[in-house]
Amino acid sequence: MTLNLEDDILNRVWTQRWLTGLAVLAAVLLTASGCTPGDRAASWTGMAIVGERLYAADLQQARAMEPASGATIWTFPADPEEVDRGLFYATPAVTEGGLVLVASEVTTGGFLGQRESIVWGLDAETGAAQWSFDGARGMYVEGGALGNGVFVIGNGDGNVYALDAESGTLQWTFETGHRVWATPLVVGDVVYVGAMDRNLYALEVHTGRVVWEFSAGGAFGGTPILMDGTLYIGGFDNTFYAIDSETGSEQWRFEGQDWFWGGPAAHNDTVFAVDVEGRVYALDAANGEVRWRRSLVTDQNEPVPVRAGPVFDEESGQLFVSTETGTLYALDPADGSTNWRRTADGRGLSEPVVSESLVYQTLILGTHRIRALQIGDGADAWAFPPAGLEE
Amino acid sequence: MLDFLTYPLANFLLLLYRYLGHNTIAAITALTIIIRMLILPLTLGQQRSAQKMQELQPQIAKLREKYGDNQEKLAQEQMKLWREAGVNPMGGCLPLVIQFPIMIALYRAIIFVIPSTPVELFQFSRHIFIDEWLPSLTGLVPLQNVFLGMDLGQPPSIGQWWTYSVPLLVFVTSWLQQKLLTPSAAKDGQSQTEMMSQQMQIMMPLMFGFISLQFAIGLSIYFIISNLFGIAQFYFIRKDGEQESDEPVRRPRKRPKK
Numbered sequence: 001m002t003l004n005l006e007d008d009i010l011n012r013v014w015t016q017r018w019l020t021g022l023a024v025l026a027a028v029l030l031t032a033s034g035c036t037p038g039d040r041a042a043s044w045t046g047m048a049i050v051g052e053r054l055y056a057a058d059l060q061q062a063r064a065m066e067p068a069s070g071a072t073i074w075t076f077p078a079d080p081e082e083v084d085r086g087l088f089y090a091t092p093a094v095t096e097g098g099l100v101l102v103a104s105e106v107t108t109g110g111f112l113g114q115r116e117s118i119v120w121g122l123d124a125e126t127g128a129a130q131w132s133f134d135g136a137r138g139m140y141v142e143g144g145a146l147g148n149g150v151f152v153i154g155n156g157d158g159n160v161y162a163l164d165a166e167s168g169t170l171q172w173t174f175e176t177g178h179r180v181w182a183t184p185l186v187v188g189d190v191v192y193v194g195a196m197d198r199n200l201y202a203l204e205v206h207t208g209r210v211v212w213e214f215s216a217g218g219a220f221g222g223t224p225i226l227m228d229g230t231l232y233i234g235g236f237d238n239t240f241y242a243i244d245s246e247t248g249s250e251q252w253r254f255e256g257q258d259w260f261w262g263g264p265a266a267h268n269d270t271v272f273a274v275d276v277e278g279r280v281y282a283l284d285a286a287n288g289e290v291r292w293r294r295s296l297v298t299d300q301n302e303p304v305p306v307r308a309g310p311v312f313d314e315e316s317g318q319l320f321v322s323t324e325t326g327t328l329y330a331l332d333p334a335d336g337s338t339n340w341r342r343t344a345d346g347r348g349l350s351e352p353v354v355s356e357s358l359v360y361q362t363l364i365l366g367t368h369r370i371r372a373l374q375i376g377d378g379a380d381a382w383a384f385p386p387a388g389l390e391e
Numbered sequence: 392m393l394d395f396l397t398y399p400l401a402n403f404l405l406l407l408y409r410y411l412g413h414n415t416i417a418a419i420t421a422l423t424i425i426i427r428m429l430i431l432p433l434t435l436g437q438q439r440s441a442q443k444m445q446e447l448q449p450q451i452a453k454l455r456e457k458y459g460d461n462q463e464k465l466a467q468e469q470m471k472l473w474r475e476a477g478v479n480p481m482g483g484c485l486p487l488v489i490q491f492p493i494m495i496a497l498y499r500a501i502i503f504v505i506p507s508t509p510v511e512l513f514q515f516s517r518h519i520f521i522d523e524w525l526p527s528l529t530g531l532v533p534l535q536n537v538f539l540g541m542d543l544g545q546p547p548s549i550g551q552w553w554t555y556s557v558p559l560l561v562f563v564t565s566w567l568q569q570k571l572l573t574p575s576a577a578k579d580g581q582s583q584t585e586m587m588s589q590q591m592q593i594m595m596p597l598m599f600g601f602i603s604l605q606f607a608i609g610l611s612i613y614f615i616i617s618n619l620f621g622i623a624q625f626y627f628i629r630k631d632g633e634q635e636s637d638e639p640v641r642r643p644r645k646r647p648k649k
Contacts, residue, residue, distance in 0.1 A: 042508035114549055137550055138542075141509050156507065157542070178536060181509055196533055218530030221509070236516075237530035259516050259529070276516045307513050324513070349513065 041364045042105075043141050044307070044349035046091025049360070053124070054353075055100050056362065057088035058369045058384070062102040062120070064127060067355055070372060070382035074127035076102070076120065086118065091143030091183065091350070093151065095165040098124045101151055103140035115139070117155065121168050131168035136161060138179060142223070147186030148205050152193070154180025160193055160201075162208060172208035176201070182263075183223045185231075192245070194220025194233060200241075202248060212248030216241065222263035222309055225271075227285060232271050234260020240273050240281070242288060252288040256281065262309025262351060265319065267333055272312060272319055278304035280321065280336055294336040296323060313354040316375045320359055322348035328361045330378060340378040344371055394518075396496035401503040402521040405528050408504075415505065415534045415543055419609060423616040426493060427624075433489060434621065438628050441572045443478045494613070501609040505536045505544035543609040555604075557611045562600035564618035569595050571625045 047056035054067040060080045064073040077085045086106030093101045100122045108114045117140050121131040138156025145152050151165040160174040177197030184193035191205045196219040202211040218237025225232050226245055234240040236259045242251040258275040265272045269285045278296035283289065296304040305324035310331075312319050318339055319331040326346045330339040346366015353360045358372045358381050372381040404418050411417040427434070450472060458465040473479070503515035512533060522529035536544050540551065547554035569592045603611040 042510055044509070137548065138545075139508060158537075178533065198530070216530075217527075219533060235530070236532060238526075261513070261516070276513070305513070305517055307509075349510075 042087075043089040043139065044347075044364055045089055045362045045369060046143055046350050047353055047360060047362055047370065048092050048094065048143070049353055049355040050094040053094075054355075054360070055092040055094065055102075056370055057090060057092060057102055057104075058362075059087050059089070059364070061085075062088045062092060062100070062104075062122065062127070064100070064124070065370075065384070067358065067360075067372075068381075070370070070384050070386075072384075076122050076127040076129065078127070086116070090140045090153070093144055093146050094124060095121075095146060095151070096149075097166045099130060099166065100124045100127075101144060101146075101165065103143075103153065105139055119144070119151075119153065119161075119163065119168065121166075133161070133163055133168045133170065135170055141181035142183040145184040145186040145191065147191065148189065150186075150205055152184045152186060152191045152205065154182060154184060154193055154195070156181065158195075158197075160184070160191075160203070160208070162191075162205070171206075174201070174203055174208040174210075178219070182221055185223050185226065187226055187245070190245075192224050192226075192231060194222065194224065194235075196221070198235070198237075200224065200231070200233060200243065200248075202245070214241075214243050214248045214250070218259070221259075221261045225264055225266055227266050227271075230285070232264050232266065232273075232285070234264065234273050234275070236261070238275070240264070240271075240283065240288070242271075242285070254281070254283055254288040254290070261307050265310045265312040267312045267314075267319075270333065272310045272333065274306045274308075274310050274321055276305055276307065278306045278323065280310065280319075280331065282333065282336065292336050294331075296321065296327075296329060298325065307349040308351045311352050311354060313359070313375065315354075315356075318375070320352045320354065322350065322352045322361050324349060326363060326366060328352060328359070328373065328378070330359070330375075342373055342378040342380075344368060393492055393496045393499065396492065397499040397503070398515075398518040398520075400496055401500035401515060402519060404500055404504050404534075405519070405521055405531055406525070408531060408534050409525070409528055413531070413535060415536065415609070416538050416612060418534070419501070419612050420616050422497070423613050424620060426497070427617060427620045430489065430493070431624075434624065435628070438572060438621075438625055440478050442628060443476050444473075447472060447476055447478065490617075494610075497613055498606060498610045501613070502544060502607055504532060504534045505607070505609055506533055507542075507544040507607065538608075538612075541608050543612070544607050546606055547604060547608065554608060557608050557615075558600050558603035561603040561611050561614045561618070562596045564615050564622070565596035565599045566593070568618045568621040568625070569593075571622060 045057045045059060049067055054065040056063050061075040063075045086104035088102055088104045090103040103119045106116045116134055117136045119133040120129055122129055136155040136157055140155055146165055149165050150171055151163045154160050156179045158176050158178055160180055162171040164171055176195040179196040182194045184191045186205055189205050190211055191203050194200045198216050198219055200214040200220055216235045216237055218235040220235050229245050230251060231243045231245045238256045238258055240254040240260055244251055256275050258277045260273055260275050271283045271285045273281050281293045282291040284291060298304055307324060308322050310319050310321045319333045321329045324347050326348050327341050327343040329341045332339055344363060346363030348361050348363050350362050357375050359375050360372050362370055368383040371383040374381055404422055407418040407421045454465060454468050502511050506512040519529055536542055541554050599614055
């Protein structure tokens with residue numbers, strides 16, 4: 001066999017292409033697979049209505065709005081292009097002293113791009129920053145809870161942080177064995193917080209000292225509710241628990257079929273819970289017996305994924321469930337039948353909020369990030385960004 | 392993308408975690424070894440090719456002496472020698488290319504089971520199918536995420552300076568493996584192909600080191616274990632080669648007696 005010069009040239013070219021090709025292929029595959037650590041929606045946004053204001057984290061900014069019209073009162077940062085403040089996810093909280101507490105995740109640029117999580121104390125009237133706390137290393141997912149002048153919030157670095165609500169000074173930290181993504185519940189002098197280490201902790205709100213801890217077979221991602229001395233919460237072990245709030249002892253458990261992520265809701269002596277496959281349960285608060293159950297399904301009879309817990313509204317007597325497919329359901333709490341449902345573009349991964357005649361849904365990866373619907377029939381009231389201003 | 396590979400890998404990681412003492416590093420290590428065993432036919436071919444290249448170095452040196460002034464002729468004779476010996480000088484690239492999709496699927500599997508963001512975890516919650524047979528597995532997610540104070544679901548961070556030892560280890564093990572796979576060139580000169588091979592010896596470790604800086608430490612654990620497996624594999628092959636294949640190398644040296 002003889003070789004000519006063309007073979008040699010081809011060989012050289014081919015060799016060079018292999019080298020550059022390998023690097024390009026790696027970059028392309030990593031990017032195409034969504035593996036790049038860029039600004040994908042990493043969590044869901046939250047909102048709260050306090051007094052006459054709606055406070056929302058909407059990724060780019062924290063904002064105060066008129067609940068009835070959706071008109072923006074202020075934003076933080078004022079300029080949406082001012083991205084060095086980071087992405088806002090966690091549900092805002094409002095202190096008695098007139099501060100709005102929000103959290104953001106900042107990604108710094110450069111070769112060793114780092115992520116930094118910050119809690120901001122903003123003036124409720126103007127949105128101006130009064131203080132900030134950047135002591136956590138992980139991500140703030142859901143919001144914090146206020147009680148006795150302390151703001152308690154969990155973080156992806158596995159710690160629970162307690163800050164002085166008015167100054168942002170760190171009061172204490174409590175280290176769990178895994179991430180803490182759930183919003184805590186503060187009742188009196190105790191804060192209850194579920195963690196990914198499969199424990200529900202009861203901590204003293206002033207010191208962080210453990211009052212008791214309850215171990216389950218799976219992680220806790222939602223906020224418990226407290227009713228008549230009993231805490232109710234579901235876990236990633238497909239199990240829903242009733243726990244004595246004084247002692248941490250289990251009162252009853254209900255074995256479901258999939259993860260319970262969002263926190264439950266309650267009405268009279270019934271507890272409502274939704275699993276991640278869209279199964280809605282109404283359980284007897286006293287013993288966990290199923291009063292009714294139904295599955296939320298698409299028109300093609302496919303299960304509807306649900307991350308957020310249900311919300312019960314006393315005024316209208318309806319149970320609201322926001323789904324990953326963007327549909328907001330209004331259910332009859334007596335039997336789970338659908339009163340109405342409305343679908344939007346985007347993913348509804350956080351709990352809806354109800355105030356007076358409107359129900360509010362936050363969405364990610366869709367046309368609108370906040371929409372307000374009439375509580376009676378689901379008719380559109382307003383949406384943000386308004387049609388035509390989609391970003 | 393690659394969901395057909397990612398979700399089974401993530402479920403398999405859960406299974407390994409369950410039976411390896413709820414230890415994430417052990418589960419990733421076991422999965423890495425299994426993957427390396429599955430692609431063993433490819434990597435064996437790569438390493439045997441590299442070994443043959445090494446064995447051919449004395450003959451290539453002689454060709455250089457003979458055709459030192461005639462680069463074209465030298466290249467032709469060199470290619471002829473490689474072809475006759477069944478060696479592809481760039482044969483090391485194919486296993487690397489095949490490993491990329493596996494690497495990406497494994498990375499996604501790792502961030503599903505040790506998620507740093509809730510959206511990733513929620514996505515995976517709907518693709519845990521192994522609990523159909525072993526219901527106790529569903530509660531294992533997310534897996535234990537801390538190893539030596541490092542968060543396996545996060546990239547190295549300045550706040551925890553010691554986490555940068557992981558990309559460094561990726562670079563060092565990757566370089567060592569690449570060095571073993573790349574035939575050493577003769578001291579008196581290099582052909583274009585050899586120069587490219589030498590460049591790859593530094594480029595690939597740099598690329599993997601850079602990836603390790605940007606992505607979850609759990610993926611870097613895969614790189615390190617995978618590289619150590621490759622290094623061990625090289626030594627086993629060399630040992631076998633020394634025992635079995637002295638004859639074919641010596642035979643051509645007897646020909647000049649004609």
